Amino acid sequence: xxxxxxxxxxxxxxxxxxxxxxxxxxxxxxxxxxxxxxxxxxxxxxxxxxxxxxxxxxxxxxxxxxxxxxxxxxxxxxxxxxxxxxxxxxxxxxxxxxxxxxxxxxxxxxxxxxx
Amino acid sequence: xxxxxxxxxxxxxxxxxxxxxxxxxxxxxxxxxxxxxxxxxxxxxxxxxxxxxxxxxxxxxxxxxxxxxxxxxxxxxxxxxxxxxxxxxxxxxxxxxxxxxxxxxxxxxxxxxx
Numbered sequence: 001x002x003x004x005x006x007x008x009x010x011x012x013x014x015x016x017x018x019x020x021x022x023x024x025x026x027x028x029x030x031x032x033x034x035x036x037x038x039x040x041x042x043x044x045x046x047x048x049x050x051x052x053x054x055x056x057x058x059x060x061x062x063x064x065x066x067x068x069x070x071x072x073x074x075x076x077x078x079x080x081x082x083x084x085x086x087x088x089x090x091x092x093x094x095x096x097x098x099x100x101x102x103x104x105x106x107x108x109x110x111x112x113x114x115x
Numbered sequence: 116x117x118x119x120x121x122x123x124x125x126x127x128x129x130x131x132x133x134x135x136x137x138x139x140x141x142x143x144x145x146x147x148x149x150x151x152x153x154x155x156x157x158x159x160x161x162x163x164x165x166x167x168x169x170x171x172x173x174x175x176x177x178x179x180x181x182x183x184x185x186x187x188x189x190x191x192x193x194x195x196x197x198x199x200x201x202x203x204x205x206x207x208x209x210x211x212x213x214x215x216x217x218x219x220x221x222x223x224x225x226x227x228x229x
Contacts, residue, residue: 004158009194031215033215033217035217040123040221041221041222042204042206042219042220042222043159043204043217043219043223044219045216045217045218047216048215048216050215055215056215056216059216073195086169091158091159093158098215100146100147100208101146101147101164101166101208103149103150103164104217105161106151106158106159106160106161106217107158108156108157108158109157109158
């Protein structure tokens with residue numbers, strides 16, 4: 001595809017529910033990144049995949065958050081037992097090889113609202 | 116300037132003026148810096164980048180300046196247009212093995228008046 005795509009664009013859920021957010025990276029990009037952006041803030045790093053494996057998951061806030069990338073392309077961010085504080089825009093980015101000094105290209109984000 | 120909570124720094128300019136957006140970073144090991152533009156309801160869009168071995172880099176209507184001594188980055192936009200109105204974020208990438216972890220600043224709201 002032409003750019004990073006994310007689905008759904010908006011997700012409303014109830015406290016305690018489980019949600020999955022999907023990211024399709026730019027074709028051929030081996031590195032994929034998840035960030036979370038709260039209102040009025042810059043994006044905050046969550047996790048970074050190099051191929052199928054998580055190279056750095058130091059930004060995941062707690063064990064309710066989990067992400068997978070089983071075939072090294074599409075990734076799913078999973079949030080269990082959602083809390084109101086999880087409401088934010090979840091951004092996905094990809095880069096060609098995930099090496100140093102490499103530009104990350106972002107998708108439009110998924111706006112998650114937990115009621 | 117400094118900002119607290121949801122109060123992002125703002126810059127208002129007239130169409131055709133030059134704009135300068137500033138950013139401070141804290142990691143002295145950072146070796147790569149990027150400016151992103153984010154319009155309402157969209158993801159960050161890459162504008163320009165600079166590596167730590169450079170002081171200045173120019174693109175189309177944009178220039179980034181890097182001062183490693185004081186850990187300061189600036190984005191200059193020439194002949195600002197209404198379409199430039201957005202939130203601008205600087206981001207840096209730490210050196211070593213922190214390949215994937217961009218650290219973003221809080222952002223500056225640029226408003227361009229016709």
